[in-house]
Amino acid sequence: MLDALAHALAPNAPIARGRGEAAIAEDERRLNALLGEGRATERVRLWTNSRCLVTTRRFACMESFAEAAAASGARGWPVFVRASGGTTVVHRPGILNFSVHDVGPTDAIDITSRFERFTRRLIAGFAAVGVAAETGSVAGSYCDGRFNIVSGGQKIAGTACLVRKRGGWLGVLAHAAISIDGDPHADLAAITEFERALGLDIPYVPASHTTLAAQIRMAR
Amino acid sequence: MTDITVPAGLWNDGDEAAISAWLYADGDAVSEGAIIAEIMVEKSSFELTAPASGILHIDIAAETPVTAGEIVGRIG
Numbered sequence: 001m002l003d004a005l006a007h008a009l010a011p012n013a014p015i016a017r018g019r020g021e022a023a024i025a026e027d028e029r030r031l032n033a034l035l036g037e038g039r040a041t042e043r044v045r046l047w048t049n050s051r052c053l054v055t056t057r058r059f060a061c062m063e064s065f066a067e068a069a070a071a072s073g074a075r076g077w078p079v080f081v082r083a084s085g086g087t088t089v090v091h092r093p094g095i096l097n098f099s100v101h102d103v104g105p106t107d108a109i110d111i112t113s114r115f116e117r118f119t120r121r122l123i124a125g126f127a128a129v130g131v132a133a134e135t136g137s138v139a140g141s142y143c144d145g146r147f148n149i150v151s152g153g154q155k156i157a158g159t160a161c162l163v164r165k166r167g168g169w170l171g172v173l174a175h176a177a178i179s180i181d182g183d184p185h186a187d188l189a190a191i192t193e194f195e196r197a198l199g200l201d202i203p204y205v206p207a208s209h210t211t212l213a214a215q216i217r218m219a220r
Numbered sequence: 221m222t223d224i225t226v227p228a229g230l231w232n233d234g235d236e237a238a239i240s241a242w243l244y245a246d247g248d249a250v251s252e253g254a255i256i257a258e259i260m261v262e263k264s265s266f267e268l269t270a271p272a273s274g275i276l277h278i279d280i281a282a283e284t285p286v287t288a289g290e291i292v293g294r295i296g
Contacts, residue, residue: 083265085262161265164255
């Protein structure tokens with residue numbers, strides 16, 4: 001299932017099996033490398049990660065971050081920090097990460113249209129494996145936003161962007177975390193516990209999330 | 221003093237933007253080109269880099285809405 005969706009998204013890209021922080025940092029390393037080339041280009045990366053929570057620099061600046069991250073790690077959910085937007089998300093082997101690195105001259109990149117193009121590509125990928133999807137917010141989902149990928153009213157993938165400028169060049173990292181299989185309730189519980197330790201109490205709703213496996217089962 | 225300005229033209233005028241985090245504290249020494257803050261627009265993170273080397277003076281606190289062209293701090 002993961003392989004089928006990966007093939008639909010990027011037929012020639014291998015799926016890298018990453019581990020923790022290094023796998024997350026690889027996205028930024030690639031963006032910096034492309035910015036260093038100083039030419040318009042686009043590259044894709046398909047990858048999975050070991051089980052962890054991935055949060056934002058905003059949350060990492062909070063006073064109780066170190067303590068909350070250590071406690072989450074002790075529960076089996078180490079916490080790492082990413083540079084793209086949103087809030088805390090889950091990585092694990094049942095979640096496929098799809099990253100598109102896009103570099104162009106500063107005045108030639110429109111972030112919203114790049115984001116929309118990215119979500120259209122995701123929706124086409126889901127269609128290719130028989131799952132109807134659209135973009136939209138889902139109340140109660142973690143890392144909610146209007147560019148979620150939604151199937152049957154439930155969030156099946158989250159998206160976020162990082163925009164980095166260097167000289168006259170703009171690099172855009174568009175990233176999607178796609179729930180292939182596994183237990184979204186356990187994901188949500190891990191996020192909730194970590195964010196409560198940060199002093200946040202966001203009212204998540206477990207039924208707001210689904211997986212590709214669940215959607216395919218329902219379609220049969 | 222060198223102004224730190226919110227970049228223009230990177231997102232739609234009507235979109236809500238806010239400084240989500242300063243990555244250095246007020247009074248810290250920063251180097252030109254270092255990523256010193258991020259601005260969040262929806263779920264896109266736009267990085268602000270130091271326009272000069274020197275001491276960072278933060279004028280606009282994190283979690284505060286900002287607009288393109290606004291001066292959010294200075295380096296001196």
